[in-house]
Amino acid sequence: MENTIAKEKKSLVIKQKGMRRISLGVYFRRNIHYYILLILPILYFVVFRYGPIVGNVLAFRRYVPGGSIYGEEWVGLKYFKLFLRDPNFWVAFKNTWLLSFYHLLITVPVAILFALLVNEIKSRKLRSAVQTISYFPNFISIVVVIGLMKELLSPTYGLINKALGLIGIDPIFFMNEPGWFRSLYISSEVWQYTGWNSIIFFAAISSIDPQLYEAAEVDGAGRLKQIIHVTIPQIMPTIVVVYILSLGQLMTVAFEKVLLMYTPSNSQVSDVIETFVYRMGLESSNYSYATAVGLFSGVLGLVIVIVTNYLSKKVTRYSLY
Amino acid sequence: MHYRKTLEFRVFSVINFLFMALVICGVMLPFLHLLAVSFSDSPANTSGKVKFLPIGFNVEAYKFIFQHPSILRGFWNAIVQTGVGTAFGIFMLTICAYPLSKPIKGRKVMIWLIMLTMFFNGGLIPTYMLVKGLGLLDTLWAIVLPFGIVPYFLMIMINFFQSFPDNLEESALIDGLNPIQILFRIVLPLSKTIMATMCLFLVVMFWNNWFNSLIYLNSPDKYPIMLIVRNILDGANLVNGALAGTNLEKLSTASLQSAAIMATTLPIFCVIPFVQRHFTKGVLLGAVKG
Numbered sequence: 001m002e003n004t005i006a007k008e009k010k011s012l013v014i015k016q017k018g019m020r021r022i023s024l025g026v027y028f029r030r031n032i033h034y035y036i037l038l039i040l041p042i043l044y045f046v047v048f049r050y051g052p053i054v055g056n057v058l059a060f061r062r063y064v065p066g067g068s069i070y071g072e073e074w075v076g077l078k079y080f081k082l083f084l085r086d087p088n089f090w091v092a093f094k095n096t097w098l099l100s101f102y103h104l105l106i107t108v109p110v111a112i113l114f115a116l117l118v119n120e121i122k123s124r125k126l127r128s129a130v131q132t133i134s135y136f137p138n139f140i141s142i143v144v145v146i147g148l149m150k151e152l153l154s155p156t157y158g159l160i161n162k163a164l165g166l167i168g169i170d171p172i173f174f175m176n177e178p179g180w181f182r183s184l185y186i187s188s189e190v191w192q193y194t195g196w197n198s199i200i201f202f203a204a205i206s207s208i209d210p211q212l213y214e215a216a217e218v219d220g221a222g223r224l225k226q227i228i229h230v231t232i233p234q235i236m237p238t239i240v241v242v243y244i245l246s247l248g249q250l251m252t253v254a255f256e257k258v259l260l261m262y263t264p265s266n267s268q269v270s271d272v273i274e275t276f277v278y279r280m281g282l283e284s285s286n287y288s289y290a291t292a293v294g295l296f297s298g299v300l301g302l303v304i305v306i307v308t309n310y311l312s313k314k315v316t317r318y319s320l321y
Numbered sequence: 322m323h324y325r326k327t328l329e330f331r332v333f334s335v336i337n338f339l340f341m342a343l344v345i346c347g348v349m350l351p352f353l354h355l356l357a358v359s360f361s362d363s364p365a366n367t368s369g370k371v372k373f374l375p376i377g378f379n380v381e382a383y384k385f386i387f388q389h390p391s392i393l394r395g396f397w398n399a400i401v402q403t404g405v406g407t408a409f410g411i412f413m414l415t416i417c418a419y420p421l422s423k424p425i426k427g428r429k430v431m432i433w434l435i436m437l438t439m440f441f442n443g444g445l446i447p448t449y450m451l452v453k454g455l456g457l458l459d460t461l462w463a464i465v466l467p468f469g470i471v472p473y474f475l476m477i478m479i480n481f482f483q484s485f486p487d488n489l490e491e492s493a494l495i496d497g498l499n500p501i502q503i504l505f506r507i508v509l510p511l512s513k514t515i516m517a518t519m520c521l522f523l524v525v526m527f528w529n530n531w532f533n534s535l536i537y538l539n540s541p542d543k544y545p546i547m548l549i550v551r552n553i554l555d556g557a558n559l560v561n562g563a564l565a566g567t568n569l570e571k572l573s574t575a576s577l578q579s580a581a582i583m584a585t586t587l588p589i590f591c592v593i594p595f596v597q598r599h600f601t602k603g604v605l606l607g608a609v610k611g
Contacts, residue, residue, distance in 0.1 A: 027426065033500040034420035038431075041417035041470060045435065048467045051451045052443020058450065069454040114344075120337050130341050132597055133348050139589050141529035143551045147582045148351050150554060151358070157369030157575060159354055191347065199601055222329045248440045256532045260551070274445065281446040282536055294444035302441045 059292035071288060079292035089293065092276040095269055096297075099258075100250045102186050107193065108242060112235075114194050115201035116227055131202075134195025145192055146260040149184065150175055178266045185261065189254065197242075204238040205231055240318040247308045251301035273297045352586075359383070359579035366573040381572040382580035391541070392549060392581075399528060399545035406465045406527040411519055413469040418478035419504050422485075432479070439472045452537060463537035464530065464545075471526070474519055481515045482508070518600040525589060550581045 061071025281290025362377035
């Protein structure tokens, strides 16, 4: 669909060109209004998007308080060497990977499963009710989600601990126990985003040709077999694209959430690269050091996307670009 | 689609139905519990007796929230941030997406450069340094300007404008309107769906903001409500100091925290059902081409 639209649009310009080969000057005079509209957005991207990217030179330069935001003198890879030798960085690095890995492993399949099951609801009303309700948490602030967790999991009056008490389990201080941190992080992500993440899969499912199901049914496939042999292969391209997109976020776990869940007693598992950058940079004012860490993880994230996309193109023929 | 009424069909339906009931409860029950806690009497809350119905009836927590001056200021600050941010965001998205949906020269390069910033951004510290360098710290603009264009929203908008029928615009061109006039007089009035969707996304984004306020604002009297709620949940001084004057027997920390959560979340809950149909369509338009 995208392509036909693009083609039609192109014909507009070709028509313009076809009448007479127009010079660049004439072209700009004709389309000047589009470029006028773009002035502010381009300025925005130059200043607020590419400005900080250029600002990463701070990782190679020493910052002097009160001095230039781009640093005062070149120090080469000094800050990179520093953090690569910092054991706290490696703890944060490991935590980031583990958290992202579990996240990818669990949230995407859960969203797919949810979309599959919602699709199997035959009543249209019930289906849209379930969907609407499952979207709600997506729009709630992370602050509120963590507040909910604290309330429900409180060791003294939390509902969960009261329920556990009924079957004879002593109260657990979930939010403070390092062993519970990752489970809580992942399950709250599932709670908050499954409905929303399933939209794209649900759409992919509903665009599948019904004839495929009819054929499968004639061949004797039951409901489960139809899901496995028709639905899942049909939505594979969507699954691949979603995975590549989420891999782009691999180095940036939900930083705000981790920050809110952080307590000194769970710091061994809850310190991720971005909280490390936050503490080093904004709390301790080691700006250059923190910039170096941030740049390192940003570049690593970009490389991961490029490599995954390339591999996916080779192996499955599906890719992002 | 037609399924034969086999045993497998029935078992599957029942299990699926039970699962969906579980999902609905899983989402709604936590909020029901908070609502109950926010209205319950203090002793019931501290002993953890409250489940999904309030024990006693007590509006002290809400009274506290809607009377405390710094909380009220927080609401006002959030409304200003959300209003200005959403207006600015919508304006920037529109004037950026419209030209990029036309086959103009340089379009591909620009879209590629925009996409790149989705995967590689400047990072926390350089962004902070830039805002600081521009002298925006501790102003409303630090919360609004850097978030003028969210690349993901932009992609959705571009896709929407591309699917817009050409004929209308062509005839307007012939009538002598220029593209800017066409955008504001013809295209925008016909784009209410996408505008509503984008507004909702931006409103939610700015309303839920606390972290940017935390790092970019220094003076507590500029804090938005979400940052104050976060401080209340952390048991910050605001509450403990202010609680001294109120009736502690009636007001428990739990009910205060629950009421704070309810007061900030309910507005969003009220809006979503009305725009829900639009935004799923909007999201899909953008999602089709990552």
